[in-house]
Structure formats: C-alpha cells, structure tokens
Amino acid sequence: MNAALMELQAVSHVYPDGSHGLRDCSLSLQRGRRYALLGANGAGKTTVLHHLNGLLRPTAGQLRIEGKAFDYSRTGLTTLRSRVGLVFQNPDRQLFSALVEEDVSFGPLNLGLGADAVRGRVAAALDAVGLREQARRPVHQLSFGQKKRVCIAGVLAMEPDVLLLDEPMAGLDAPMQTELTALLDRLAARGVTVLLSTHDIDFAYRWADDIHVMAAGRCVASGPAPDLCAQADLLRTAGQRPPAALALHAQLVTRGVLPAGPAPRSVDALLDALKYSGVSIA
Structure with missing residues (x-):
C-alpha cells in the first residue's frame, strides 16, 4: 500500500488546563477515501481534526504528511492549510466577511492568486454548494445551513487535497443533509480525501468507506465501515450501538x-x- 496521505502517529495532546484531548492516538488517511470519525461527545474527534489541520500541535507523537514528519514552521503551516481544509461545526466561528463572495475569496487571495483566478475559484466553489445566486448577499442574512455551505465553499476555493468537517450534518434539515452528502461524494470521486466527525452511526455506516472509532482520546479501531459496524463489542466500548x-x-x-x-x-x-x-x- 502507498504511504498514507496523512497520519497521526501515537499522538497525545494535553490542553493548558491539564485535560487530555488525545492519548496515544494513531490513524491514517488515504487519498480519495470517505472517512467517518465516529465517537461520543468528548471522545476526541474535534481534537483530531485540529491536529490534522495544524491548529493544534501534539504534546507527544507526530503528524506525518506523505510519510514525512510535519514541519510546524510558518511555511509548513501555510502549505498544510492550503492542502487541508477544515469546516468548523459552528459556521459563525469561520465567517468574518460582510458578503458571501468576499468570505469565499479570502483563502485564494491569501495564496497570491490573480483576480481572474480568484473569481473563477469563487464561482466554482459557490456552484458546488448551490449558492452562486447568493454571492452578493450579506452573510448575516443567511440561514444556518446556508452559512455552513459558505464555509464549505471557502474551503473548496482553496482546492484542497483533504476536506475535514466537524459534525457537518448538525443543524441541517433532511434535504440539506442529502445535498451535502451528494457534494461530499462528488469530491471524493474527484480524489479529495473527506474526513468528517459524527456520533451518528447510521450515517457513518451508510456513507463512509472507512471508519475510525474514537473513545477517550484514542482511536480504538480503524477499518472498512461494514466490518467495524458488525463488531458490537467494539461499538459498545465507544458508546455506540450497532x-x-x-x-x-x-x-x-x-x-x-x-x-x-x-x-x-x-x-x-x-x-x-x-x-x-x-x-x-x-
């Protein structure tokens, strides 16, 4: 098998207050796969996503990119975040521009792209999330679900290799969940690696190619979704039902x-x- 696109190797993380976010956590991502990071609230899912995007640095262990230990220099972090996009659970943490198109253009502009290239990326990203007609709309007038889609568009405009999403289905109605699932499937078909956190095992089983099961800050199992979801004892250790x-x-x-x-x-x-x-x- 080829080297993993990204991996955490025996990563632990201790927050400033002394609490443990991760304990000896290891998992890997391959290109173009759909992954569910499954676990109960407090299992460490968000902490994993923040390490994969470089927002947090391991207290122990390593983040590795294509087989090499990650360099946490400013250049390294800039490169990582151009390749690995993160969509927060609460869109209001991620949106800061007045208009939709301004927010989506922020990342490409920071890459130093020309005006035509930025416009093209913004248009393509808004098309992908179904918000092309809302480009000039004030962000504060959007619904919760629309704000989430703007956040995803902002990440897509960076043309990432990896898309990380923290509980992306939370707060979305059934039609919006269906639309978002179809979008994630299209991205994976184009070779984008998609990892989303969830505590919804029915969704994880239905959608994911592979699942990483989290419990108490550790990845306790990884593998194809049908195989892991058939292991009732394993699921119980992670607070999950079949x-x-x-x-x-x-x-x-x-x-x-x-x-x-x-x-x-x-x-x-x-x-x-x-x-x-x-x-x-x-």
Missing part, C-alpha cells in the same frame, strides 16, 4: 425472512431488499 440497518437485517435473517449475506447499508436499502424478496411491507 447500525439500525445491520441489526434489523440480522433479525430478518434469523427469522428466515431474508437469506444470509451482506447487510444493506441503510434502512431504505433494507426495505428495498424486502420488497424484491416478495415480502409485503404494507
């Missing part, structure tokens, strides 16, 4: 309603399987 689709499928197989085999990745897919099996679900 995905609903997986649990229902197991019951239906036990009762002879469905044949044994790989479980569908969502309840909707499970209902389709029942329909095609000839079972009435009316």
Whole structure:
C-alpha cells in the first residue's frame, strides 16, 4: 500500500488546563477515501481534526504528511492549510466577511492568486454548494445551513487535497443533509480525501468507506465501515450501538425472512431488499 496521505502517529495532546484531548492516538488517511470519525461527545474527534489541520500541535507523537514528519514552521503551516481544509461545526466561528463572495475569496487571495483566478475559484466553489445566486448577499442574512455551505465553499476555493468537517450534518434539515452528502461524494470521486466527525452511526455506516472509532482520546479501531459496524463489542466500548440497518437485517435473517449475506447499508436499502424478496411491507 502507498504511504498514507496523512497520519497521526501515537499522538497525545494535553490542553493548558491539564485535560487530555488525545492519548496515544494513531490513524491514517488515504487519498480519495470517505472517512467517518465516529465517537461520543468528548471522545476526541474535534481534537483530531485540529491536529490534522495544524491548529493544534501534539504534546507527544507526530503528524506525518506523505510519510514525512510535519514541519510546524510558518511555511509548513501555510502549505498544510492550503492542502487541508477544515469546516468548523459552528459556521459563525469561520465567517468574518460582510458578503458571501468576499468570505469565499479570502483563502485564494491569501495564496497570491490573480483576480481572474480568484473569481473563477469563487464561482466554482459557490456552484458546488448551490449558492452562486447568493454571492452578493450579506452573510448575516443567511440561514444556518446556508452559512455552513459558505464555509464549505471557502474551503473548496482553496482546492484542497483533504476536506475535514466537524459534525457537518448538525443543524441541517433532511434535504440539506442529502445535498451535502451528494457534494461530499462528488469530491471524493474527484480524489479529495473527506474526513468528517459524527456520533451518528447510521450515517457513518451508510456513507463512509472507512471508519475510525474514537473513545477517550484514542482511536480504538480503524477499518472498512461494514466490518467495524458488525463488531458490537467494539461499538459498545465507544458508546455506540450497532447500525439500525445491520441489526434489523440480522433479525430478518434469523427469522428466515431474508437469506444470509451482506447487510444493506441503510434502512431504505433494507426495505428495498424486502420488497424484491416478495415480502409485503404494507
């Protein structure tokens, strides 16, 4: 296997108040994969994202980029943040310009790009999140979901290799969640590595290629989503239950309603399987 695009190696982090954000945490990211960072509140998910973006520096251990220890110089941090974009859970922490297009253009301007290149990137990023018509709108007039999409556009305008999102579905209604999921899938298909934090195991099981399971500041397991989500004991250590689709499928197989085999990745897919099996679900 090729060297990981990014990895944390045995990283620990102690905050100024003495609390531990991470304890000997190791995980890696490969190019173009969709990752869910799964864990309960306080498990260390946000701290992991802040280390991958260089906002925090390990107390012990290493951040490595393409096999090399990361250089925390100003040049190193500037390069990292041009390649690794972070979208905060609360968009008001990330937005500071008066107009939408001004906020999205901030990153490309700081890269020293020319005016035409910046305009092109801003337009493409706003198109990607469905906000092209809102370019001249004041940021303070936007809804919570629209603000989140502006934050994502601001990161996309940097054309990153890695997109980190902290609880991106929080505060979004169902249609907005569907739109955001489709956008993340398109980015991954273009080779962008996507890592999002969540405590929603049903979403993680449905969407992710791979899952990193967090508990008490450690990554306690990493692997393909179907494999990890089938390990009930592991999930319990991280304060998680099995995905609903997986649990229902197991019951239906036990009762002879469905044949044994790989479980569908969502309840909707499970209902389709029942329909095609000839079972009435009316």
